[in-house]
Amino acid sequence: MTSSQLLGYTTFAYLACAILYIGLFVFRAPRLGPLATVVTAAAWLLNTAGIGLRWQESYQLGIGYAPLSNMYESLVFFSWAIAIFYLVLEWKYKNRTLGAFAMPFAFLSMAYASLSSQFGKEIKPLVPALQSNWLIAHVITCFVGYAAFAVACGFGIMYLLRARSENKGGGKAGSLMATLPTLKMIDDLTHKTIIFGFLWLSAGIITGAVWANSAWGTYWSWDPKETWSLITWFMYAATLHARFTRGWAGKRIAWLAIIGFVAVIFTYYGVNFLLSGLHSYGRG
Amino acid sequence: MSKEDNAVWRFFASVKLALFVLFILAATSIIGTLIPQGNPPDFYVQQFGPSLTRLFFLLDLHRMYSSWWFLGLLMLFSMNLIICTIDRLPHVWHMVVADNLATPVERLEKMEQRAHFAGNNTTPTAAADIIHGVLLANGWKAKQAERPEGTLLFAQKRAWSRLGVYVVHLSILVIFAGAIVGSLFGFKAGVLIPEGHSVSEVYEFGTDRPIPLGFDLRCDRFDIQFYANGMPKKYRSELTVNDQRQGKTFTRPIEVNDPLSYRGITFYQSSYEPTNEFLVQIESPANGKKQLFRIPAGQQISWPGTNISFGVINMMAGERGGENRFKIWFSDGKGEPTVFWMPDAVSTPIPRPDQEYLFSLKQIYATGLQVAKDPGVWVVYIGCGLMLTGLFVAFFLSHQRIWVSIRQEGNGVHTLLCGTSNKNKIGFERNFAQLREAIEKHPSFTDTEAAS
Numbered sequence: 001m002t003s004s005q006l007l008g009y010t011t012f013a014y015l016a017c018a019i020l021y022i023g024l025f026v027f028r029a030p031r032l033g034p035l036a037t038v039v040t041a042a043a044w045l046l047n048t049a050g051i052g053l054r055w056q057e058s059y060q061l062g063i064g065y066a067p068l069s070n071m072y073e074s075l076v077f078f079s080w081a082i083a084i085f086y087l088v089l090e091w092k093y094k095n096r097t098l099g100a101f102a103m104p105f106a107f108l109s110m111a112y113a114s115l116s117s118q119f120g121k122e123i124k125p126l127v128p129a130l131q132s133n134w135l136i137a138h139v140i141t142c143f144v145g146y147a148a149f150a151v152a153c154g155f156g157i158m159y160l161l162r163a164r165s166e167n168k169g170g171g172k173a174g175s176l177m178a179t180l181p182t183l184k185m186i187d188d189l190t191h192k193t194i195i196f197g198f199l200w201l202s203a204g205i206i207t208g209a210v211w212a213n214s215a216w217g218t219y220w221s222w223d224p225k226e227t228w229s230l231i232t233w234f235m236y237a238a239t240l241h242a243r244f245t246r247g248w249a250g251k252r253i254a255w256l257a258i259i260g261f262v263a264v265i266f267t268y269y270g271v272n273f274l275l276s277g278l279h280s281y282g283r284g
Numbered sequence: 285m286s287k288e289d290n291a292v293w294r295f296f297a298s299v300k301l302a303l304f305v306l307f308i309l310a311a312t313s314i315i316g317t318l319i320p321q322g323n324p325p326d327f328y329v330q331q332f333g334p335s336l337t338r339l340f341f342l343l344d345l346h347r348m349y350s351s352w353w354f355l356g357l358l359m360l361f362s363m364n365l366i367i368c369t370i371d372r373l374p375h376v377w378h379m380v381v382a383d384n385l386a387t388p389v390e391r392l393e394k395m396e397q398r399a400h401f402a403g404n405n406t407t408p409t410a411a412a413d414i415i416h417g418v419l420l421a422n423g424w425k426a427k428q429a430e431r432p433e434g435t436l437l438f439a440q441k442r443a444w445s446r447l448g449v450y451v452v453h454l455s456i457l458v459i460f461a462g463a464i465v466g467s468l469f470g471f472k473a474g475v476l477i478p479e480g481h482s483v484s485e486v487y488e489f490g491t492d493r494p495i496p497l498g499f500d501l502r503c504d505r506f507d508i509q510f511y512a513n514g515m516p517k518k519y520r521s522e523l524t525v526n527d528q529r530q531g532k533t534f535t536r537p538i539e540v541n542d543p544l545s546y547r548g549i550t551f552y553q554s555s556y557e558p559t560n561e562f563l564v565q566i567e568s569p570a571n572g573k574k575q576l577f578r579i580p581a582g583q584q585i586s587w588p589g590t591n592i593s594f595g596v597i598n599m600m601a602g603e604r605g606g607e608n609r610f611k612i613w614f615s616d617g618k619g620e621p622t623v624f625w626m627p628d629a630v631s632t633p634i635p636r637p638d639q640e641y642l643f644s645l646k647q648i649y650a651t652g653l654q655v656a657k658d659p660g661v662w663v664v665y666i667g668c669g670l671m672l673t674g675l676f677v678a679f680f681l682s683h684q685r686i687w688v689s690i691r692q693e694g695n696g697v698h699t700l701l702c703g704t705s706n707k708n709k710i711g712f713e714r715n716f717a718q719l720r721e722a723i724e725k726h727p728s729f730t731d732t733e734a735a736s
Contacts, residue, residue, distance in 0.1 A: 063511070124513075124515070125511040125515055125517060127515065127516060128517070128518055128539065128540035128541070128553075129540050129541065131540070131541055132541040188710075195679045196679075198679075199675045199676065199679060202671060202672060202675055203672055206668040206671070209668070210668075214541055214542075215540060215541050215552065216552055216554065216654055217472065217543065217550055217552045217654050217655070217656030220463075222316060222321065222349040224317040227313050227314075227316060227317045227349075228317060230313060231310045231313050231314060234306045234307070234309050234310035234313070235306075235310050237306055238303050238306040238307055238310070241299060241302055241306070242303060245299040246299060246300075246303075275317055275318070
């Protein structure tokens with residue numbers, strides 16, 4: 001058994017999770033609920049085992065590094081973080097309809113990691129700049145934040161769906177959208193998830209700055225990756241201020257959660273493939 | 285004119301301005317990620333054409349993050365932060381230190397969370413003692429005051445958490461202050477030192493202005509290690525600091541991610557360049573003679589007192605940045621000269637008609653160092669620490685307050701339990717319900733709402 005095999009199975013396991021959660025929402029089959037949770041927990045354990053095994057394999061190859069150093073490995077970790085973040089939310093809020101809007105992100109990230117030919121998947125040794133413990137801290141903090149923003153985006157979509165059906169006179173007891181949490185609850189969840197992500201994004205930017213300073217002697221150099229992470233930070237900061245001080249809620253916050261995640265995707269993916277800069281490791 | 289009426293003050297203190305500035309900072313920052321920064325004019329003419337280039341230079345878009353207008357936006361951002369804080373902090377501070385035992389009864393009766401209890405066969409004093417105990421058992425330590433209308437108990441948790449958001453605002457200013465200190469009193473520079481050479485000055489990025497170090501820095505040796513697949517594994521320079529003023533000399537290796545700091549100046553391993561010079565050692569095992577040469581490429585060198593002459597006549601760069609190979613010409617005056625390829629830093633035997641020689645060669649490298657002096661970096665780090673602490677406090681800790689008003693009513697006692705929280709209303713609701721239940725369970729009280 002190799003880590004690539006394990007992570008390949010993980011992709012299918014997350015696909016199963018996404019289908020189960022969407023199925024139990026669309027076909028109103030709460031009986032599927034416990035099964036969906038068990039499959040998600042198992043998929044997450046498989047994902048964890050895959051990361052662990054890849055770590056061990058890198059030592060067997062005589063390289064030895066935490067598997068968090070390139071596009072492939074970061075996507076795998078992104079899925080991992082989304083799945084565990086979602087599982088904690090499900091456990092805390094005892095609500096499984098959330099899964100239909102969160103787990104597809106875990107699957108998409110894993111599927112992109114497995115299927116894309118844009119980047120290599122093999123374990124490659126680290127160039128000197130990446131040989132730092134700050135790398136681990138930086139990648140973990142950033143991706144926990146990104147995972148929260150992905151889930152917040154899912155909740156934003158969920159909010160807009162329910163709000164639209166209520167506007168059309170639906171949303172009454174018995175309709176599909178009425179099985180979603182109330183608008184007030186989705187709004188609150190979206191907000192809390194953004195807050196959580198914002199704290200981790202801040203930590204991610206800071207650990208990146210400390211690392212840059214220990215490698216190059218400059219904690220901030222306005223390279224496109226840094227700048228885009230800051231743009232994302234500004235956007236979420238504006239979102240939080242709009243809510244705290246001007247009482248923005250509902251559709252506006254839902255849209256901001258979606259737009260914010262678009263900025264996250266651009267920071268993560270767009271900068272690596274569309275712009276050039278120091279942060280080109282992610283391409284490999 | 286008071287602060288409240290001053291239009292300028294109101295403008296700078298407004299959240300609308302904050303939202304506007306955050307949005308404009310986000311939007312304009314994109315420009316610098318699309319237009320490559322810090323290149324010479326020709327570059328832009330080639331990429332974007334002459335008219336766009338003129339526009340770029342007019343608006344400093346080729347170095348926009350240090351342009352007057354971007355720094356102006358950051359200044360506006362700072363002003364907004366400072367004035368907004370001065371504007372709101374007194375009110376918030378008042379909430380932190382407020383005497384909550386003076387809260388008027390009318391306000392207590394309008395709190396978000398309320399519960400009324402009737403106390404039977406008890407006195408206000410006895411009831412207050414019981415409630416004290418219940419509060420304490422649930423983690424609330426109450427203060428008490430006697431007021432004309434009855435007894436008032438008050439307990440609160442984490443009043444200081446209201447300051448969290450201002451710690452975040454302050455942290456941004458601290459980070460800016462650190463950045464300003466760094467740009468006023470620090471520098472970023474670079475220097476290339478060939479192995480065996482010393483430098484006493486470095487060259488500022490952008491201007492190439494020489495900056496004296498105040499001490500000498502020598503590169504003793506530079507090494508590259510490769511992985512089996514040819515990727516670079518390690519760049520390592522052995523540096524010697526020689527500070528005559530302090531009478532101090534020491535040697536320390538540096539690597540990427542492991543720089544050397546001395547007297548506030550930090551040296552980072554950043555690049556390297558092969559020079560056209562070589563260290564060559566020739567050994568003649570037959571008579572035990574050995575000689576070291578430092579020679580340039582492409583020249584015939586003689587070993588004085590022998591018939592030996594040699595040279596490096598060609599070289600081939602390693603694949604994928606791997607190790608170089610060199611073509612050597614060697615003659616000891618007997619028979620045809622030997623010509624062969626050899627790798628860097630390896631001893632190679634040369635069989636000759638009369639005897640065998642051992643030939644070793646090492647290409648001399650120059651190490652490229654990034655040199656930085658930034659006395660503001662610790663200020664920036666303190667700012668970062670404050671930011672994370674402040675965000676945590678602002679987001680996850682709430683100021684929760686509980687009042688209990690107890691007054692004589694007929695033969696019994698009427699008790700009002702009420703409270704409020706500035707955040708996490710749901711969590712507070714839970715805490716409040718717990719408290720309500722605990723009082724209700726006590727035999728001396730009945731919940732009047734539950735009863736009715």
